[in-house]
Amino acid sequence: GHTRARRSTDTRERARGASERVRSSVSRARTATRGDATRETRGEKESSKSDGPTDRSRNRDAREREGRTGDRKIASTLTDMVLLTAEQQKAFDATLRKRTQLEAARAKGSDRRGDALEQKWTDGHGVQHSRASGRGKKGDETMRVLSVIDESPVFALDSGDPNYDSTEEPFGLRAAAGDAKSDVVVEYKNKAETIINEYFNSADIDEAWISVEKLDAPVYEHFFVKRLVTLAMDRGHREKEAAATLLSALYPSALSGAQIQRGFLRLVEAADDLSIDVPDAAETLGMFIARAIIDDILPPSFPDNVACLVTCEGKQSQEALLLAHGHLFGPGHIDRVLRAWGDFDKSPLDAAKLQIKSMLEEYVVTNDVSETRRCLHDLHMPFFHHEFVKQALNIALEAPRDCNTVAVILGLFKVLGDSAELSASQLQKGFIRTNGAIEDLSLDIPDAKSKFDHIKQICVQHDVVKFD
Numbered sequence: 001g002h003t004r005a006r007r008s009t010d011t012r013e014r015a016r017g018a019s020e021r022v023r024s025s026v027s028r029a030r031t032a033t034r035g036d037a038t039r040e041t042r043g044e045k046e047s048s049k050s051d052g053p054t055d056r057s058r059n060r061d062a063r064e065r066e067g068r069t070g071d072r073k074i075a076s077t078l079t080d081m082v083l084l085t086a087e088q089q090k091a092f093d094a095t096l097r098k099r100t101q102l103e104a105a106r107a108k109g110s111d112r113r114g115d116a117l118e119q120k121w122t123d124g125h126g127v128q129h130s131r132a133s134g135r136g137k138k139g140d141e142t143m144r145v146l147s148v149i150d151e152s153p154v155f156a157l158d159s160g161d162p163n164y165d166s167t168e169e170p171f172g173l174r175a176a177a178g179d180a181k182s183d184v185v186v187e188y189k190n191k192a193e194t195i196i197n198e199y200f201n202s203a204d205i206d207e208a209w210i211s212v213e214k215l216d217a218p219v220y221e222h223f224f225v226k227r228l229v230t231l232a233m234d235r236g237h238r239e240k241e242a243a244a245t246l247l248s249a250l251y252p253s254a255l256s257g258a259q260i261q262r263g264f265l266r267l268v269e270a271a272d273d274l275s276i277d278v279p280d281a282a283e284t285l286g287m288f289i290a291r292a293i294i295d296d297i298l299p300p301s302f303p304d305n306v307a308c309l310v311t312c313e314g315k316q317s318q319e320a321l322l323l324a325h326g327h328l329f330g331p332g333h334i335d336r337v338l339r340a341w342g343d344f345d346k347s348p349l350d351a352a353k354l355q356i357k358s359m360l361e362e363y364v365v366t367n368d369v370s371e372t373r374r375c376l377h378d379l380h381m382p383f384f385h386h387e388f389v390k391q392a393l394n395i396a397l398e399a400p401r402d403c404n405t406v407a408v409i410l411g412l413f414k415v416l417g418d419s420a421e422l423s424a425s426q427l428q429k430g431f432i433r434t435n436g437a438i439e440d441l442s443l444d445i446p447d448a449k450s451k452f453d454h455i456k457q458i459c460v461q462h463d464v465v466k467f468d
Helices: 002-048 053-081 086-107 111-121 180-202 205-215 218-233 237-250 257-269 271-277 281-294 302-307 315-327 333-338 348-366 369-379 382-398 405-418 424-436 438-444 448-461
Strands: none
Touching: 180 205, 180 218, 180 237, 205 218, 205 237, 218 237, 218 257, 218 281, 237 281, 237 348, 237 382, 257 271, 257 281, 257 302, 257 315, 271 281, 271 315, 281 302, 281 315, 281 333, 302 315, 315 333, 348 369, 348 382, 348 405, 369 382, 369 405, 382 405, 382 424, 382 448, 405 424, 405 448, 424 438, 424 448, 438 448
């Protein structure tokens, strides 16, 4: 028992002796370092009295290097003499790396940023902190200084990576939510619907024509066509007839042929959806297509061309096209289509067509330009003068080559064009409409194309019409 007590006492004394030796070694190392630093400082003070700015800068750099050397000596001594755990060693190494980074920043003249970095990103335990947004404080215009603990940092750019940081994603600013193009389309559709509703209430074709011209958006005209027919489909015969009349009036002055075709194509594509709210959508749409073909605003081949498209394979779409095709054949099909929603004689445009036909037939016989001018003026439809040109050209094409009908018609164009009673745009549109129907005219007039080309040559020679 006495032997075990003595051994325990000896062990404790040896442990205390080892501990005292460690503390003594550490103390001597620190004393030596402070002594070297003190001597160096005294030497610098003595030399600074005679040295210039360059020498003082050199001394400051030497002092910083000496300080780092002293820290390394202490760290080396502690590492050699005291056994650290893995976690302690990791924290210790991280502290040394951060110290090196801060000193490098200060050496470049970034002392303020380095101090802010040390205060902001460390809490004395080697823990890293940063703002979620990665931005500095308000009013801080300095560049952001990054402190990376890892030796080989990896910046994750893939959103699926666990290290991904969404705050690093680039971003852009825009004045308002939504796409600019979609906003323009929505605005156009809203204006178009307002014009259509006002037209249904007033039946004023002139006002509607002016309003559509003011929209001045040729690439969006198909939206107007689709909306006009869609709104009319869910209303009575009066609105349906008014819609068909307006389309004929707006073509080609305010609505181009290509945009009208595109609008009807969108209607055919949407036939299945339209039938949900309008049970007879296919039947009504088929009649609208047939009416547009008879009014020469759609080509006769439209139903066949559209039927083979993938987007028009729906049941209601195919039914509408078949009905339109059926309306265009059989005895009296023209009158049947024109009277589908009421007496066509009550339609302003159809009445105007009859008046134009009558005045031209009278002019060919009498050659009375004054009377024809008066009748044309009494129509009060300057936007519909292309119909006057089209019917006059049809008369010229049907006339025999050995008569003077062509000269009489072109002379009328010249007189009315020079006086601006027949605008250049209406003349051009009348020729464009005739050119588009030349294949159908050739069925009844075999030499229609050659006659039409000859008429255009005469117009160019005598400056009657300018062609692009």
